[in-house]
Amino acid sequence: MLCVVYSPSDFPPFAVTVDLVVLTVRADALCALLVRRGEAPFRGRWALPGGFVQVTESVDAAAARELVEETGVSGLHLEQLGTYGEPRRDPRMRVVSVAYLALAPDLPVPVAGTDAAAASWVPVAEVSSLAFDHSVILGDGVERARAKLEYTSLGTEFCPAEFTVAELRRVYEVVWGVSLDARNFHRKVTGVEGLLEATGRSTSRDGGRPAALYRRGAASVLHPPLVRGVGA
Amino acid sequence: MLCVVYSPSDFPPFAVTVDLVVLTVRADALCALLVRRGEAPFRGRWALPGGFVQVTESVDAAAARELVEETGVSGLHLEQLGTYGEPRRDPRMRVVSVAYLALAPDLPVPVAGTDAAAASWVPVAEVSSLAFDHSVILGDGVERARAKLEYTSLGTEFCPAEFTVAELRRVYEVVWGVSLDARNFHRKVTGVEGLLEATGRSTSRDGGRPAALYRRGAASVLHPPLVRGVGA
DNA sequence: GGAATAGTGTCTTTAAGACAGTATTCC
DNA sequence: GGAATACTGTCTTAAAGACACTATTCC
Numbered sequence: 001m002l003c004v005v006y007s008p009s010d011f012p013p014f015a016v017t018v019d020l021v022v023l024t025v026r027a028d029a030l031c032a033l034l035v036r037r038g039e040a041p042f043r044g045r046w047a048l049p050g051g052f053v054q055v056t057e058s059v060d061a062a063a064a065r066e067l068v069e070e071t072g073v074s075g076l077h078l079e080q081l082g083t084y085g086e087p088r089r090d091p092r093m094r095v096v097s098v099a100y101l102a103l104a105p106d107l108p109v110p111v112a113g114t115d116a117a118a119a120s121w122v123p124v125a126e127v128s129s130l131a132f133d134h135s136v137i138l139g140d141g142v143e144r145a146r147a148k149l150e151y152t153s154l155g156t157e158f159c160p161a162e163f164t165v166a167e168l169r170r171v172y173e174v175v176w177g178v179s180l181d182a183r184n185f186h187r188k189v190t191g192v193e194g195l196l197e198a199t200g201r202s203t204s205r206d207g208g209r210p211a212a213l214y215r216r217g218a219a220s221v222l223h224p225p226l227v228r229g230v231g232a
Numbered sequence: 233m234l235c236v237v238y239s240p241s242d243f244p245p246f247a248v249t250v251d252l253v254v255l256t257v258r259a260d261a262l263c264a265l266l267v268r269r270g271e272a273p274f275r276g277r278w279a280l281p282g283g284f285v286q287v288t289e290s291v292d293a294a295a296a297r298e299l300v301e302e303t304g305v306s307g308l309h310l311e312q313l314g315t316y317g318e319p320r321r322d323p324r325m326r327v328v329s330v331a332y333l334a335l336a337p338d339l340p341v342p343v344a345g346t347d348a349a350a351a352s353w354v355p356v357a358e359v360s361s362l363a364f365d366h367s368v369i370l371g372d373g374v375e376r377a378r379a380k381l382e383y384t385s386l387g388t389e390f391c392p393a394e395f396t397v398a399e400l401r402r403v404y405e406v407v408w409g410v411s412l413d414a415r416n417f418h419r420k421v422t423g424v425e426g427l428l429e430a431t432g433r434s435t436s437r438d439g440g441r442p443a444a445l446y447r448r449g450a451a452s453v454l455h456p457p458l459v460r461g462v463g464a
Numbered sequence: 465g466g467a468a469t470a471g472t473g474t475c476t477t478t479a480a481g482a483c484a485g486t487a488t489t490c491c
Numbered sequence: 492g493g494a495a496t497a498c499t500g501t502c503t504t505a506a507a508g509a510c511a512c513t514a515t516t517c518c
Contacts, residue, residue, distance in 0.1 A: 012247075012284075012286065012287040013245035013246070013247075014245070014246050014247070014248045014285070014328075015244075015245075015246070016246045016248070016317070016328050052244075053246070053317065053328075054244065055244040055319070055326055056319060057319065058317050058318045058319055059315060059316075059317030059318075059328060060317065080314055080315060082312055083291060083312060083315045083330045084291075085248070085285065085290050085291025085292065085330065086290045086291075087287070087288060087289065087290055094287055096246075096248050096285075096291060096328070096330075098315045098317065098328075224459070225457075227456070
């Protein structure tokens, strides 16, 4: 029904929060940024970072603000994941949470929040029962990331500003949990127009023959996609 | 920052609404269900159907309730589209709206809401400047529908319970605004495992040789996808 | 030279794009 | 029979999957 008259009973007050699923690849594992709760409810449990949306800011702006506060880095990829609005998801009051997915390269170390809660990168495979419905949100975020690697250039968001093809391949292997044929992967990603931009320089940080360094290109969509199950 | 203490200033009151992008294919056009507003602001302007989320129901449940109220039909495909939370999107107060995308077959006639507002199917190509930020939401919904036709079985949600391959092809052509090669399309959709389920019956409602009637199959994902640009 | 990693080339297979041709209905 | 639509088959081309081979570094 279209509500055409506003009266107090029409808009019961809700609190609106943002929750962040911040993912990175470090030590050959897909990791999420988690904070340990210092207060009830769920005191001592891991939770997604997040916070209340202020009246003067947009929901998207609140997410961007929280992301900078938590990581200490700006310019990371950030996109809306979904909104979670079960009546009893917070035991104290009615809270609707807008979840966001952010991708980060291997950052030096998590920045502690302005409050005392400790933050840490936790491999998603080792995460168990987060506070509130955050396990569901994290699962949705991981699945979104896995799916978008197929048809977008999102994988490069896990890499530093300059990276090798092998580093990008490692991202795909870790996020998807598969092993890919290095040669076919190389042909594929160097063949997609606008995905990688050669820097002209190279690095031998991986031991063998020096690998060419690339930057993210302008392309954001992969046509055709890089389907899960490429190579071995 | 992780808010560990709740105080009144932490959760300024928001109103939470759901808005519905309900799409259908009728008369060879992609149409959206719109309502005409009977009250200020935007009085007389077209808007998306929607309403307030009640304290006792989940956000998803509110969307499902509104969808049944507006269409008179249950069981339609419904998925979250995104959340729109600019501070001034509603001129009167702070409203955060969770938008949903619903797909419907060609329904007999829109059911008028419980209030006086008139509802109507409007071709999306003819929609101009809706109330609030609803034009943006509608655009996002249409784009989501177009994208998901590629890699999911969503196209069949626009069709009645039993439909022919030509009817499904017409859905793709209208939603994408392209013309597809009937023969390649037939090969593709009948070849995808689990997409279509033969009924054994046929219909000659289209003039020529009777066409086989199919039901939606169990498959929800198209592997490999049906890429935009198939055929001519 | 040997180990390790980077990068190229080639063959096979899958599936899309184009389009000829046959089948079954209504008039 | 003719028009219309449904369906099948064939040829060509693009791109994935598998894998041999060469290139450049460090030890």
